[in-house]
Amino acid sequence: MANTTVGGTSRRRVLRLAGGGLALAALGAGAAGCREDDVDDPAARGDKPAGSGEPSAGEDGGEDGKAPKALWSQSVPAETYGDNDELVAVAGMVIASGSPLSARDAATGEERWSLPDGVAPGAPLLLGDGTLYLASGKYDGTVSGYDPASGKETWQGRLGKEYRQPRPIAVDARQVYVVAEILEKDNSSHTNLIAALDAGSGKIVWSERRDLGTEQNGIHAAVQGRHLVYTDFKKNLTVRDTGTGRQVWTQKTEKTNYGFFTVHEELVIVPQGDRLHAYALADGARKWTVKAARLTTFKEPAVVDGVLHIADSARTVRALDPATGKEIWQSKALAEAGFQVPRQYVKAGKLLCVATDLDKDGGVAALDAATGELRWTFNDGTGDYHAWLVATDGKRVFALHGKKLHALPV
Helix, strand or coil, X not given: CCCCCCCCCXXXXXXXXXXXXXHHHHHHHXXXXXXXXXXXXXXXXXXXXXXXXXXXXXXXXXXXXXXXXXXXXXXXXXXXXXXXXXXXXXXXXXXXXXXXXXXXXXXXXXXXXXXXXXXXXXXXXXXXXXXXXXXXXXXXXXXXXXXCCCCCEEEEEECXXXXXXXXEEEECCCEEEEEEEXXXXXXXXXXXXXXXXXXXXXXXXXXXXXXXXXXXXXXXXXXXXXXXEEECCCCEEEEEECCCCCEEEEEECCCCCCCCCEEECCEEEEEECCEEEEEECCCCCEEEEEECCCCCCECCCEEEXXXXXXXXXXXXXXXXXXXXXCEEEEECHHHHCCCCCEEEEEEXXXXXXXXXXXXXXXXXXXXXXXXXXXXXXXXXXXXXXXXXXXXXXXXXXXXXXXXXEEEEEC
């Protein structure tokens, strides 16, 4: 897999854009050649994984820049495309998108429950009010909610036979927001809709047809108060009223950012090449802008514990005040260590843990959340072509790489 480059498209982007099952077909024999079963694991030979440090036997890890020793590592039936909503830690479980969908005990790694039909490839794992929402792997037009502790179905919503492949894109305490294809009489589809389903009854609260030419796949969404925000790969940024579905505003973004953004209070924050813009959710007015260094571009942003984190293509990580864009700290520690560009962030204790796309020098890195100093890096050395994903339950950091799931100490 090629590295992500400025102005380029990484393989995980292509997979996500292709939308699940079609992506698997597109990979063909090339992906089959990268199966986890075919990988010669350096760890099994005693080789040092790239970027891992040299932990001694029994070492808890994280000391003096050394990699932490995994609390446990398990092979899981994961089918991921490198998006941040495909690994979750909740209710004592850690769950990775796949078929079957497997829930592992966060403390031991043992499987506690599984769903044979799993989740539709490329669809997110969404958590809301103690429920895990999934697009059905049966492709029967349903969206289901499950108790993450037991795997038992507790909720179901259905749009109707005139719609195909509904997928949840966001959730709050009251509603589940989905997109679905609108079927024509000849069973073809040229348009799609966005709808809200009641989180109690599963009934449709509102539905709105999207503009011709918009796509069902490749959507990233978030709910902030009365606003549903979403982007797509056609450079659209749209905000709707969660109560009525009415479009509050929409605008074309300057450059595609592959649909990534983050929200904070009354702002939506969107990277656009070498600019990071914050817009008011109420009317789309621009509130602040941060410029990257010359010849660099911003990557995926995330607000974690009230702080905005974002990296650029030069591997500089910034911590910003999301309300104003003012810098809290800037760290070049990853670039100095030869580590790759981070694309996902979680906070565990005093550590900000970041994950990268696949790269022999990538993996998971832990930064001091207060200063940006590098504490340790972790790479399992498998060479699997998948991107890294991270999640945390506050006690452990979970790192997913292809079909290998690791629990790391905080």
